[in-house]
Amino acid sequence: MTQPLVPDERRPANGGPKAAARNRTALIAAAREIYAAYGLDAPLSAIARRAGVGQGVLYRHFPDRAALAGAVLDENVRQIEQAAAARDALFTDVLGVLTWHVTESAAFLGLLHAGGAVGRSEALVYALGLSERVERALRDLLPKGHRLGAGNDLMLAVAMVSGAVAGPTREDRERRALDAWRLLGVEVGPVRPFGG
Amino acid sequence: MTQPLVPDERRPANGGPKAAARNRTALIAAAREIYAAYGLDAPLSAIARRAGVGQGVLYRHFPDRAALAGAVLDENVRQIEQAAAARDALFTDVLGVLTWHVTESAAFLGLLHAGGAVGRSEALVYALGLSERVERALRDLLPKGHRLGAGNDLMLAVAMVSGAVAGPTREDRERRALDAWRLLGVEVGPVRPFGG
Numbered sequence: 001m002t003q004p005l006v007p008d009e010r011r012p013a014n015g016g017p018k019a020a021a022r023n024r025t026a027l028i029a030a031a032r033e034i035y036a037a038y039g040l041d042a043p044l045s046a047i048a049r050r051a052g053v054g055q056g057v058l059y060r061h062f063p064d065r066a067a068l069a070g071a072v073l074d075e076n077v078r079q080i081e082q083a084a085a086a087r088d089a090l091f092t093d094v095l096g097v098l099t100w101h102v103t104e105s106a107a108f109l110g111l112l113h114a115g116g117a118v119g120r121s122e123a124l125v126y127a128l129g130l131s132e133r134v135e136r137a138l139r140d141l142l143p144k145g146h147r148l149g150a151g152n153d154l155m156l157a158v159a160m161v162s163g164a165v166a167g168p169t170r171e172d173r174e175r176r177a178l179d180a181w182r183l184l185g186v187e188v189g190p191v192r193p194f195g196g
Numbered sequence: 197m198t199q200p201l202v203p204d205e206r207r208p209a210n211g212g213p214k215a216a217a218r219n220r221t222a223l224i225a226a227a228r229e230i231y232a233a234y235g236l237d238a239p240l241s242a243i244a245r246r247a248g249v250g251q252g253v254l255y256r257h258f259p260d261r262a263a264l265a266g267a268v269l270d271e272n273v274r275q276i277e278q279a280a281a282a283r284d285a286l287f288t289d290v291l292g293v294l295t296w297h298v299t300e301s302a303a304f305l306g307l308l309h310a311g312g313a314v315g316r317s318e319a320l321v322y323a324l325g326l327s328e329r330v331e332r333a334l335r336d337l338l339p340k341g342h343r344l345g346a347g348n349d350l351m352l353a354v355a356m357v358s359g360a361v362a363g364p365t366r367e368d369r370e371r372r373a374l375d376a377w378r379l380l381g382v383e384v385g386p387v388r389p390f391g392g
Contacts, residue, residue, distance in 0.1 A: 153379060156360055160376050163359005164352055180356050183349060184379060 024061050024071075026051040031072050036104055036170070040069055076101045077130045077137075083194040084137035091141040096189035098134065099181070102162050103173040103191065131155070147185060157184055220257050220267075222247040227268050232300055232366070236265060272297045273326045273333075279390040280333035287337040292385035294330065295377070298358050299369040299387065327351070343381060353380055 030051035034042045044065065048058040062068035083089060083097040135155050148154045164180040167173045174191050181188045226247035230238045240261065244254040258264035279285060279293040331351050344350045360376040363369045370387050377384045 148379075153375070156372065156375055157379060159360040159362065160356035160379070161359075163357075163361075164355040165359075166355065176352065179349070179352055183344075183353060183356070185381075 020061075023051070023053050023057050027053065027058055027061055027068070028071050028075055031068050032075075032104075035069070035072065040065075044068070073130055077133050079194040080134055081137045084141055086194075089141055090189065091138065091143055091146070092187050092189040094138055094141055094189075095181070095186070096191050097194045098138070098158065099161070099174070099177050099188055099191045100193050102165055103170050103177050104193075134158070157186060160184065216257075219247070219249050219253050223249065223254055223257055223264070224267050224271055227264050228271075228300075231265070231268065236261075240264070269326055273329050275390040276330055277333045280337055282390075285337060286385065287334065287339055287342070288383050288385040290334055290337055290385075291377070291382070292387050293390045294334070294354065295357070295370070295373050295384055295387045296389050298354075298361055299366050299373050300389075330354070353382060356380065 027047065031047045034047045034050055038046070044058055045055055047068070048055045051058070058068075062071065080094060080098055080101065084094045086093075138154060138158075142149055142154065148157050161177050161180040161184070165173045165177050167176055178188065178191070223243065227243045230243045230246055234242070240254055241251055243264070244251045247254070254264075258267065276290060276294055276297065279290045282289075334350060334354075338345055338350065344353050357373050357376040357380070361369045361373050363372055374384065374387070
């Protein structure tokens with residue numbers, strides 16, 4: 001057998017920029033699902049397969065694991081920001097969207113624990129930046145006199161709920177998260193993705 | 197150069213069973229410190245060095261990483277059980293000892309998140325067994341009508357506090373843990389090791 005002259009990884013994407021954008025979106029969605037099921041160490045080949053693209057396409061968009069995980073996180077944070085920016089957004093609604101992401105996305109869970117990471121400082125700085133965006137989105141809507149209004153209590157509560165989220169299915173994790181909010185005495189809106 | 201006929205790892209411990217017990221204790225104490233500083237992935241050679249023994253001695257006592265981490269966890273759990281079994285033990289005191297271990301030991305932190313682990317089922321079963329011992333120790337002392345008395349709230353709260361624990365120093369982590377207990381409205385005794 002002969003090797004192809006140009007390895008698959010180096011060929012330009014078929015279909016131009018539109019297909020490239022479509023592939024990127026599909027890869028992020030696939031990564032989100034695979035991470036949720038298998039954790040952040042899931043093989044990249046599984047993600048490419050789920051997205052219906054070759055591994056070469058995956059590497060063209062995301063040169064390493066961190067880049068792909070970062071894109072998924074960024075998308076999670078963007079949804080929370082959009083929920084917060086929606087007309088008549090309520091704090092409880094945004095907490096519900098946040099809780100959805102916490103229960104749905106293993107990667108996002110890790111992000112909200114980022115304060116505890118030791119080493120790997122570049123990833124940490126990135127994660128802290130995303131975490132601050134989540135805090136800003138929530139804080140803007142925090143009602144006056146809310147029980148999480150003081151000091152760092154808002155993001156502490158988010159870390160506590162994230163820390164308590166565990167279980168084999170998303171539904172198990174949602175039940176744990178809602179129990180945790182209840183223990184904190186904090187009201188949460190429907191647990192669902194923004195626009196979902 | 198000639199190789200020794202019997203590699204260091206296979207030679208019996210010098211000094212007999214007493215020295216062996218001393219080495220084991222030193223290795224567990226060293227592992228606890230190294231884990232706290234560098235996480236569970238810290239090189240075993242650093243642990244042997246801190247304990248003042250050769251790597252061969254380490255491997256004789258703990259054939260792999262999991263065995264050593266398991267021994268550290270077991271020792272943490274035993275201290276909580278001893279605190280709970282002490283004469284006139286109070287729930288708040290035992291929570292203080294638990295909080296000490298949570299802020300001091302990266303390994304122990306991971307244990308209390310064990311419910312969320314995916315895969316590695318043998319380690320998970322082991323961790324859940326230890327987690328149940330912690331629950332039993334605490335539950336026996338839970339005052340009637342305590343805010344964490346219902347259903348699974350006790351270990352949920354422990355997971356929430358563990359999940360919120362983050363920070364570069366033990367003091368930072370203790371501050372976070374105490375803030376988390378405060379948010380939960382749960383009184384905690386002095387944060388210290390049992391007998392410390």
